[in-house]
Amino acid sequence: MLAYIIRRVGQSVLVLLVVGLVAFAMxxxxxxxxxxxxxxxxxxxxxxxxxxxxxxxxPFVVQYWRFLEQAAQGxxxxxxxxxxxxxxxxxxxxxxxxxxxxxxGLMALVGGIALGIFTAINRRGVSANVVMTASLIGVSxxxxxxxxxxxxxxxxxxxxxxxxxxxxxxRIGGWTTxxxxxxxxxxxxxxxxxxGLYQMTLIMRLVRTEMxxxxxxxxxxxxxxxxxxxxxxxxxxxxxNTLVPVVTVMGLQVGSIIAFAIITETVFQWPGxxxxxxxxxxxxxxxxxxxxxxMISVMFVGINLIVDMLYFAIDPRLRADRxxxxx
Amino acid sequence: xxxxxxxTRAGARPSRLRRAWQSDFTWSFRHSPVAVAAFGVVxxxxxxxxxxxxxxxxxxxxxxxLNLMNGFTPPxxxxxxxxxxxxxxxxxxxRDVFSTILYGMRISLFVGVSAVLLAMLLGxxxxxxxGYVGGWTESIIMRVxxxxxxxxxxxxxxxxxxxxxxxxPPEYRNEMAIWVLILxxxxxxxxxxxxxxxxxxxxxxxxxxxxxxxxIGRSPFAIMLRHILPNxxxxxxxxxxxxxxxxxxxxxxLSFLGVxxxxxxPSLGTLIxxxxxxxxxxxxxxxxxxxxxxxxxxxxxxxxxxxxxxxLNPRLR
Numbered sequence: 001m002l003a004y005i006i007r008r009v010g011q012s013v014l015v016l017l018v019v020g021l022v023a024f025a026m027x028x029x030x031x032x033x034x035x036x037x038x039x040x041x042x043x044x045x046x047x048x049x050x051x052x053x054x055x056x057x058x059p060f061v062v063q064y065w066r067f068l069e070q071a072a073q074g075x076x077x078x079x080x081x082x083x084x085x086x087x088x089x090x091x092x093x094x095x096x097x098x099x100x101x102x103x104x105g106l107m108a109l110v111g112g113i114a115l116g117i118f119t120a121i122n123r124r125g126v127s128a129n130v131v132m133t134a135s136l137i138g139v140s141x142x143x144x145x146x147x148x149x150x151x152x153x154x155x156x157x158x159x160x161x162x163x164x165x166x167x168x169x170x171r172i173g174g175w176t177t178x179x180x181x182x183x184x185x186x187x188x189x190x191x192x193x194x195x196g197l198y199q200m201t202l203i204m205r206l207v208r209t210e211m212x213x214x215x216x217x218x219x220x221x222x223x224x225x226x227x228x229x230x231x232x233x234x235x236x237x238x239x240x241n242t243l244v245p246v247v248t249v250m251g252l253q254v255g256s257i258i259a260f261a262i263i264t265e266t267v268f269q270w271p272g273x274x275x276x277x278x279x280x281x282x283x284x285x286x287x288x289x290x291x292x293x294x295m296i297s298v299m300f301v302g303i304n305l306i307v308d309m310l311y312f313a314i315d316p317r318l319r320a321d322r323x324x325x326x327x
Numbered sequence: 328x329x330x331x332x333x334x335t336r337a338g339a340r341p342s343r344l345r346r347a348w349q350s351d352f353t354w355s356f357r358h359s360p361v362a363v364a365a366f367g368v369v370x371x372x373x374x375x376x377x378x379x380x381x382x383x384x385x386x387x388x389x390x391x392x393l394n395l396m397n398g399f400t401p402p403x404x405x406x407x408x409x410x411x412x413x414x415x416x417x418x419x420x421x422r423d424v425f426s427t428i429l430y431g432m433r434i435s436l437f438v439g440v441s442a443v444l445l446a447m448l449l450g451x452x453x454x455x456x457x458g459y460v461g462g463w464t465e466s467i468i469m470r471v472x473x474x475x476x477x478x479x480x481x482x483x484x485x486x487x488x489x490x491x492x493x494x495x496p497p498e499y500r501n502e503m504a505i506w507v508l509i510l511x512x513x514x515x516x517x518x519x520x521x522x523x524x525x526x527x528x529x530x531x532x533x534x535x536x537x538x539x540x541x542x543i544g545r546s547p548f549a550i551m552l553r554h555i556l557p558n559x560x561x562x563x564x565x566x567x568x569x570x571x572x573x574x575x576x577x578x579x580x581l582s583f584l585g586v587x588x589x590x591x592x593p594s595l596g597t598l599i600x601x602x603x604x605x606x607x608x609x610x611x612x613x614x615x616x617x618x619x620x621x622x623x624x625x626x627x628x629x630x631x632x633x634x635x636x637x638x639l640n641p642r643l644r
Contacts, residue, residue, distance in 0.1 A: 142576045144583050259479040281489035281586045
């Protein structure tokens with residue numbers, strides 16, 4: 001157990017070091033930082049002085065180490081485009097993305113489990129089949145088309161919901177929230193649905209398959225024979241045993257929710273880190289790209305690690321496999 | 328295809344065409360209406376894209392033939408100033424939407440197919456090496472694959488696009504955009520191929536024919552390419568088909584986000600991005616037709632992939 005944890009943590013650190021190397025290489029090879037910082041009028045002496053000042057005369061490994069030190073402290077320098085510290089911009093944008101991800105994740109979880117149970121219990125019902133077919137279409141539709149479709153129906157045709165932005169936000173300390181105003185909540189609906197739909201269909205299909213499997217088990221048949229009510233069987237006995245895989249998958253999906261938020265945020269001009277990243281790519285704003293990459297890697301690697309540990313703790317069967325062979 | 332078991336009848340040996348028609352593979356195709364329909368749609372779209380210069384009534388990228396007066400002509404109605412008729416209407420600059428879709432599909436398909444070929448080449452090669460050579464080679468390749476799999480493919484593609492854009496000088500960026508897209512999507516997608524090929528290779532390499540090839544002294548290179556590769560190709564084809572749909576959607580997504588094909592060489596995604604701007608003012612056709620084309624393309628390729636998986640019945644996973 002301990003050996004496994006140590007190895008797994010070691011792997012995670014290695015991944016972060018590699019990603020850090022990519023981010024550092026971006027700074028190093030894409031565009032010349034001196035070009036970016038000094039204007040047209042510069043002398044060779046200026047360039048040399050800045051090179052020494054920035055530590056660019058040091059060996060590659062030393063520079064890389066310094067970059068990691070700075071990155072660990074959240075210091076990625078100034079955005080080429082906005083001229084402000086990257087960390088400051090990121091912190092400003094993060095609440096919007098986290099609120100969006102939280103709401104759509106919650107929607108996906110609640111909606112997915114509910115629909116999954118529904119379609120599993122009424123397997124042969126007409127409405128369950130309609131839901132299943134609809135979910136197939138939902139999986140094949142690209143995210144950005146879903147967003148456009150929702151905007152067309154609910155903003156352009158019906159005029160019920162806003163098509164872009166966050167609405168009115170309230171500032172609480174360093175955090176901005178859209179939860180407290182009506183326009184903020186209204187603005188949240190369409191992006192959250194767009195982002196959550198794919199995850200919802202995923203969870204729904206997973207719950208349905210697991211549920212169908214569990215409902216075939218002997219202990220369910222026995223519960224029926226004992227005369228326990230259907231409702232109690234479905235929720236008390238069957239559902240509980242389907243939730244373990246759902247929790248793991250959901251954990252892993254948090255990462256992809258954050259990544260797909262890039263698309264949703266662009267469609268709805270939602271002022272989060274995803275939109276910041278896309279704009280950074282368009283304008284080749286390397287510090288912002290590097291910072292986003294590092295932030296998202298820390299998140300992904302952290303979540304993966306936690307999920308792996310949870311799985312390991314929950315399912316004893318895995319222990320024997322994992323400690324002997326690789327995975 | 329490899330699996331052409333022939334149901335020969337007694338008597339004259341049927342012609343090659345006839346044997347192909349009667350093979351299990353085509354039989355399962357002929358008896359799946361979904362596969363036939365999907366294949367039909369894909370073929371029509373591909374032919375339309377390939378022969379776009381012949382079919383398209385206008386050349387949307389030749390400024391000399393454009394007339395701004397034709398702007399915003401609704402589909403199937405004559406323009407009120409010039410009296411010209413456009414099947415699917417025109418956009419803000421008077422470009423025929425039908426023609427731009429045909430040319431856009433060319434770019435979407437070109438990028439999609441090239442990206443999948445790149446991913447396939449890379450993935451199959453690395454997968455074969457990992458599976459056959461083993462040891463350190465395998466550890467390194469599969470570790471890199473694991474790391475990349477931690478990140479969604481679209482994010483990897485975006486990042487590669489951003490870095491490549493930073494490296495190319497600004498004056499070449501528009502010209503290079505298509506190649507950068509192919510590189511970005513191709514590099515983000517090789518892991519699937521590598522994993523499946525490695526798995527299949529691990530099974531194949533212990534079989535007798537590989538042992539025999541080793542005994543007669545064939546080089547590892549020849550064994551991998553001439554003996555193992557043909558036997559692990561079926562699952563690769565299935566993944567390639569599904570990857571093609573994903574690559575086309577990825578390309579459209581990147582172009583829609585403004586980090587893909589430039590407006591001077593619009594793909595379907597770029598057209599959707601342009602069309603979205605006119606959605607609010609009521610010019611729905613500029614958006615609807617490219618979006619429907621993209622959906623039809625992606626969905627029918629996906630359906631074909633599904634059928635292919637069942638027909639070839641490979642050891643997927």
